[in-house]
Amino acid sequence: MTRVIIDGDACPVTDSVIRLTEGTGIFVVLVRSYSHFSMQDYPSHVEIKYVDDGPDSVDYKIVQLAKSSDIVVTQDYGLASLLLGKVRVVMHHNGMVYTEDNIGRLLEQRYRHAQARQQGERHKGPKRFTDEARAKFELRFQRVIDEVTS
Structure with missing residues (x-):
């Protein structure tokens, strides 16, 4: 059984994933920290798991x-x-798919940005999430x- 697990504390595409998986037989597991608790109703193919607010608690789960x-x-x-x-x-x-070919570059970039911040350099924040x-x-x-369900 295929599931989509969403790192859900700040994911801007949660609604898109829920809508696109409806009726496909794919279940969605939304993992959030308690500080992002919501009373929102979700369709029956969506399960929400809440975890402690500690650093990386969502990731560990x-x-x-x-x-x-x-x-x-x-x-x-x-x-x-x-x-x-x-x-x-x-x-x-x-929309990027992580692969063995791109993850090393991405982690290196993250490391360089963290070093620059420690040295007092400022970087632009994340880009605004657009309709595009x-x-x-x-x-x-x-x-x-489509690949999973075919």
Whole structure:
């Protein structure tokens, strides 16, 4: 059984994933910290798991839950690197699929930015999530769903 596990504390494509998996037989597991608790109602194919607010608690839970048939959506490069080879697909909310070919470069970039911040350099924050970015994610995610369900 295929599931989509979402690193859900700040994922801008949660609604897209839920909508695109409806009626496919794919279940969605939304993992959030208690500080992101919501009373929102979700469709029956969506399960929410809440974890403590500690650093990386959501990441640890996702690694614990992940199985080889799963798809994981996360913007966390470190978590993505832990899941490569363990799950079917790991995706960023911008539509990028993490691979063995790109994860090393992404982790190196993250390290360089952290060093620069420690030295007092300022970087632009994350880009604003746009409708165009959502459409790109949805197109790529739909292809992944089509591969899984065919």
